[in-house]
Amino acid sequence: MRKFFCDVALALIVPIGFLWVWHTCSLNIQNEVVLPKIANVLSVLSHPQADLFNMGSLSRNVIASLVRVLTGYFIAVVLAVPLGLLMGYSKTAYKMLDLFFGLFRPIPALAWIPLVLAWFGVASMATVVGIEEGEWYPFFSNIKLSMIFIIFLGAFFATLGNTVHGVRNVRVTLVESTKVLGATRLQIAYKIVLPAAAPQIFTGMRAGLSSSWTALVGAEMMPGSISGVGYLITHAYTVAQTDVVIAGMIIIAVMGKILDQVFALLEPKKLKLQKLYR
Amino acid sequence: MANPILEARGLQKIFDPNSPRTLVAINNLNLSVEPNEFVCIVGPSGCGKSTLLRIFAGLDAPTGGEALIKGRPITGPGRERGMVFQEYSLMPWRSVEENIFLGPEFSGRSKRECKAIAQKYINLVKLEGFEKAFPHELSGGMRQRVAIARALANDPEVLLMDEPFGALDSYTRIILQRELLKIWQANRKTVLFITHSVDEAVFLSDRIVVMSARPSRIVLEEVLDIPHPRTQDNPAYGKTVKKILDILEEEQEP
Numbered sequence: 001m002r003k004f005f006c007d008v009a010l011a012l013i014v015p016i017g018f019l020w021v022w023h024t025c026s027l028n029i030q031n032e033v034v035l036p037k038i039a040n041v042l043s044v045l046s047h048p049q050a051d052l053f054n055m056g057s058l059s060r061n062v063i064a065s066l067v068r069v070l071t072g073y074f075i076a077v078v079l080a081v082p083l084g085l086l087m088g089y090s091k092t093a094y095k096m097l098d099l100f101f102g103l104f105r106p107i108p109a110l111a112w113i114p115l116v117l118a119w120f121g122v123a124s125m126a127t128v129v130g131i132e133e134g135e136w137y138p139f140f141s142n143i144k145l146s147m148i149f150i151i152f153l154g155a156f157f158a159t160l161g162n163t164v165h166g167v168r169n170v171r172v173t174l175v176e177s178t179k180v181l182g183a184t185r186l187q188i189a190y191k192i193v194l195p196a197a198a199p200q201i202f203t204g205m206r207a208g209l210s211s212s213w214t215a216l217v218g219a220e221m222m223p224g225s226i227s228g229v230g231y232l233i234t235h236a237y238t239v240a241q242t243d244v245v246i247a248g249m250i251i252i253a254v255m256g257k258i259l260d261q262v263f264a265l266l267e268p269k270k271l272k273l274q275k276l277y278r
Numbered sequence: 279m280a281n282p283i284l285e286a287r288g289l290q291k292i293f294d295p296n297s298p299r300t301l302v303a304i305n306n307l308n309l310s311v312e313p314n315e316f317v318c319i320v321g322p323s324g325c326g327k328s329t330l331l332r333i334f335a336g337l338d339a340p341t342g343g344e345a346l347i348k349g350r351p352i353t354g355p356g357r358e359r360g361m362v363f364q365e366y367s368l369m370p371w372r373s374v375e376e377n378i379f380l381g382p383e384f385s386g387r388s389k390r391e392c393k394a395i396a397q398k399y400i401n402l403v404k405l406e407g408f409e410k411a412f413p414h415e416l417s418g419g420m421r422q423r424v425a426i427a428r429a430l431a432n433d434p435e436v437l438l439m440d441e442p443f444g445a446l447d448s449y450t451r452i453i454l455q456r457e458l459l460k461i462w463q464a465n466r467k468t469v470l471f472i473t474h475s476v477d478e479a480v481f482l483s484d485r486i487v488v489m490s491a492r493p494s495r496i497v498l499e500e501v502l503d504i505p506h507p508r509t510q511d512n513p514a515y516g517k518t519v520k521k522i523l524d525i526l527e528e529e530q531e532p
């Protein structure tokens with residue numbers, strides 16, 4: 001218990017120092033655009049329902065962002081994990097696809113924006129599900145395909161790379177010791193390779209979630225975006241509301257951390273066993 | 279002699295042929311193992327003992343000559359040949375019993391049959407009470423017991439063992455050696471056992487095969503008819519150990 005408080009205190013020293021520097025600087029600068037006071041940022045954060053300069057409330061924008069990230073992320077995982085399993089397991093698939101995806105990987109998701117806009121324009125999920133009006137229309141029309149695609153790219157490569165790596169690095173002895181027990185190729189794949197690679201696949205999914213959250217802001221800065229934390233930040237900047245900008249940044253940081261922690265908590269106990277057995 | 283269960287005829291294994299790093303691991307090796315025999319292989323490090331065992335297991339293919347199981351060429355792994363690896367080979371996400379019934383599970387036995395089989399071998403290797411434990415909760419010796427039980431649970435005719443006790447302290451080692459002998463005597467399996475320890479070989483085997491340094495062939499086959507249990511105070515024991523150590527020493531010299 002005492003150790004716990006010590007650890008918490010240790011972790012808090014630098015952030016508190018940081019806040020103190022921020023506080024003194026903002027008092028000296030006396031310019032809300034360059035550096036707003038902590039209190040002003042806090043007041044934005046503490047009124048999540050209040051409308052911010054016709055940009056909608058904080059909570060509405062956070063929810064819009066969350067829905068986009070989860071949609072793009074979900075698609076990425078659904079495609080990257082099976083593909084990664086295939087590439088990791090089949091040497092032919094690996095030889096065919098590794099170079100191809102390896103070339104796409106270094107391209108930052110944001111570099112895709114012009115292309116993505118040209119392809120998808122302002123088409124949204126509303127177009128995909130065929131809702132043109134009604135109470136759900138604003139919800140779906142806010143999920144632009146272009147944004148989903150950018151977020152998808154962010155998560156896809158992190159998940160794919162880790163899955164391939166995980167499968168290819170399954171200990172040879174584990175596979176061989178099942179071969180000598182008379183396992184078929186299929187049995188080896190789903191009884192040994194899949195569980196053995198699972199921790200790394202899980203790591204990939206977690207890293208993918210982080211990078212899709214990172215890609216979010218860029219995605220929401222695109223033209224046609226009228227909601228989301230990224231939109232809030234860009235738009236608050238144009239009306240010189242730096243306190244809202246910083247509030248948006250804090251939200252991104254905290255949400256990112258929360259999502260990551262939730263993910264870590266979801267990690268099945270069985271996956272942790274492998275880290276213990278060396 | 280009866281028909282050998284395992285046989286190597288003019289066996290050759292070259293790694294990376296046609297490359298500057300080419301390495302002749304085994305050259306023209308002849309060996310046969312009779313059913314129910316306990317054969318130990320000793321030889322200098324890197325001489326190709328593991329390679330030979332892997333060829334018999336069907337995990338590696340020879341580059342020349344033949345490896346046979348009951349007169350038929352070995353083309354891949356088979357249920358009649360079980361193997362115990364030197365390094366850890368348990369599935370960390372599976373409990374002790376789940377590891378042991380992997381073989382029966384692969385051959386489509388029901389969950390109940392699997393559990394019953396696992397229990398039998400858990401008792402055999404004296405791991406009662408650890409059915410639900412996971413590999414990371416076991417000591418090194420217990421892990422090797424699980425690996426042995428897993429190989430046995432598949433009911434193979436031949437047990438290929440690659441320095442299974444190599445990483446254990448000498449006391450645990452002696453206990454496991456005794457247990458292995460008991461299991462072998464009760465189940466009449468054929469065992470091909472690699473070891474670094476001449477002492478271990480003399481304690482366990484019906485016949486000791488000494489391999490030369492690379493490219494390896496067999497330099498001595500010593501049949502032991504010392505009755506079990508063998509003890510250090512038996513003069514024949516010490517004499518055999520010394521004889522083999524002398525030959526190995528010659529082999530180590532360039």
Ligand SMILES: Nc1ncnc2c1ncn2[C@@H]1O[C@H](COP(=O)(O)OP(=O)(O)OP(=O)(O)O)[C@@H](O)[C@H]1O
Nearest residue numbers: 293294301303321322323324325326327328329330
């Ligand atoms: N996959 C491989 N590729 C290339 N060379 C190999 C390979 N496997 C083994 N070798 C070489 O073949 C030789 C024999 O190896 P092996 O593992 O059979 O030796 P060993 O007798 O089991 O040695 P130790 O007693 O140290 O375990 C070694 O020189 C090794 O470097």
Ligand SMILES: [Mg+2]
Nearest residue numbers: 327328329440
């Ligand atoms: Mg070896």
